[in-house]
Amino acid sequence: MSVGARDAAPAFLDGSPAAADAHARALATAARVVRDGFEGADGPLPPVTPAVLDRLLDLDVAPAEGEGLEATLALVGDRIVRNSIAVAHPLCAAHLHCPPLLSSLAAEAVISATNQSLDSWDQAPAATHLESRMIGWLGELYGLGDRADGVFTSGGTQSNLMGLLLARDHAAARAGCDISRDGVGGAARRLRIVASSTAHFSVRKSARILGLGDRAVVEVAPEQDGRLDPIRVEAVMRDLAAESLIPMALVATAGTTDLGAIDPLEPLGAIARRHGAWLHVDAAVGGALALSDRERGRLAGIAAADSLTVDFHKLWFQPISCGAFLVRDGASLQPALIHADYLNPELDDEDEGLPNLVDKSLQTTRRFDALKLFVALRAHGRRLLGEAVEATIDLAAEAARLIDAEPELELARPASLNSVLFRSVPRSPAGAAELDAINEQVRLALLHGGGAVIGRTRLDGRVHLKLTLMNPATGHGDLRELLARITAAGAGVARAGLRAA
Numbered sequence: 001m002s003v004g005a006r007d008a009a010p011a012f013l014d015g016s017p018a019a020a021d022a023h024a025r026a027l028a029t030a031a032r033v034v035r036d037g038f039e040g041a042d043g044p045l046p047p048v049t050p051a052v053l054d055r056l057l058d059l060d061v062a063p064a065e066g067e068g069l070e071a072t073l074a075l076v077g078d079r080i081v082r083n084s085i086a087v088a089h090p091l092c093a094a095h096l097h098c099p100p101l102l103s104s105l106a107a108e109a110v111i112s113a114t115n116q117s118l119d120s121w122d123q124a125p126a127a128t129h130l131e132s133r134m135i136g137w138l139g140e141l142y143g144l145g146d147r148a149d150g151v152f153t154s155g156g157t158q159s160n161l162m163g164l165l166l167a168r169d170h171a172a173a174r175a176g177c178d179i180s181r182d183g184v185g186g187a188a189r190r191l192r193i194v195a196s197s198t199a200h201f202s203v204r205k206s207a208r209i210l211g212l213g214d215r216a217v218v219e220v221a222p223e224q225d226g227r228l229d230p231i232r233v234e235a236v237m238r239d240l241a242a243e244s245l246i247p248m249a250l251v252a253t254a255g256t257t258d259l260g261a262i263d264p265l266e267p268l269g270a271i272a273r274r275h276g277a278w279l280h281v282d283a284a285v286g287g288a289l290a291l292s293d294r295e296r297g298r299l300a301g302i303a304a305a306d307s308l309t310v311d312f313h314k315l316w317f318q319p320i321s322c323g324a325f326l327v328r329d330g331a332s333l334q335p336a337l338i339h340a341d342y343l344n345p346e347l348d349d350e351d352e353g354l355p356n357l358v359d360k361s362l363q364t365t366r367r368f369d370a371l372k373l374f375v376a377l378r379a380h381g382r383r384l385l386g387e388a389v390e391a392t393i394d395l396a397a398e399a400a401r402l403i404d405a406e407p408e409l410e411l412a413r414p415a416s417l418n419s420v421l422f423r424s425v426p427r428s429p430a431g432a433a434e435l436d437a438i439n440e441q442v443r444l445a446l447l448h449g450g451g452a453v454i455g456r457t458r459l460d461g462r463v464h465l466k467l468t469l470m471n472p473a474t475g476h477g478d479l480r481e482l483l484a485r486i487t488a489a490g491a492g493v494a495r496a497g498l499r500a501a
């Protein structure tokens, strides 16, 4: 292969049969390398340490002369794929990190090969219209009404930032400030974001990026079940008003990262309206419940959201990255946009009837991620995806039952969505600090031993283990095996600790 030389094999998809053949061969090689890289693995990851990987990947990353695609991909398979987390392995249960659907992987190949860029119509004609159609469907799915609009994003972090950006500018405008022109200052210093203390950390990150700082985030402690209590939120809103502070946004979470708790959206919507706050619903995780007839009711009240975050690279089984940001009133997207003359001459293109999506996004060049979601939904149907979501919820419920029945494990809370929080409590008596240390070590022992990938977090100030069940094909035998490994690791760590003491 040579870049540019006329008689050599083509390096780009130039429309020639030779290029089409080379493309098909390259994709087939990539598929083979993935297969070979994962072949023979008997766990979700091989037992490797950072030091080993440092050595293994100390490669010449930019040799003067290339060694060819076959050899390079073979190296990728051997060093990289082989040392990757097998996200579809049933013992891989740490994060909201899904196995991607094969249909979507095929769509990814189309997305990359066509390389459309969603900033302007003249870089993505059909893609612009399909994305808009998908956004329209999502607006209907969440009942946002006929003024709804939105855009695909890189994920929940970007969507949350957009929601809080619009909320900030909306509140500032009502207080007579034009932040786009003058920057943050004056009345903007009185803006507050009310959110659960278990809201995603991107809320706090957004407050910093938006020039509001940590102090703008007013955290409300959730109830035992992880959900916000509307009475507490109302009290916080009144306290803010009494101090002449402006609650610019109320963030409700539909599916918290650890407990999978769904805040009571209906009463929170009413509180937001009463206090003039923007209701941003972070449904990065729980948004997928809308696919399921059985689960959809738990999102009651979501239609009142001024803005909404949904992540498709979590419970919609899409390859990273794929998310959306939706608003109830498309006009609310306007204040944040900046026109670039070469992309979006303020009048000309619109006059010519060319819809340029760059207006709706924080990004400029942007992937056609909407395509993979479309392909998955169209190929499998909504019902099948909904059943897959239900299966992950059922798995978490089953895991919770098994944990509850195992004397050396302690269930923290009933499962709400697809995660379960618990602790390893080995038979030998251990103090609180020692139990924390044991649980930390259990996770690391399983990770470094290649036995399982599980999560750890803090709940009620104590270290807990977490399972996030993302693969609907996980069997009950797999769950039992996973819990047996965790129990054994707990016993092993406790024994080693006692010996050391």
Ligand SMILES: *Cc1c(COP(=O)(O)O)cnc(C)c1O
Residues within 6 Å of the ligand: 096, 154, 155, 156, 157, 158, 160, 200, 202, 253, 255, 256, 257, 282, 283, 284, 285, 311, 323
């Ligand atoms: C994962 C998650 C996010 C962040 O989404 P990314 O796609 O990882 O940026 C935001 N909110 C919640 C509740 C999440 O679980």
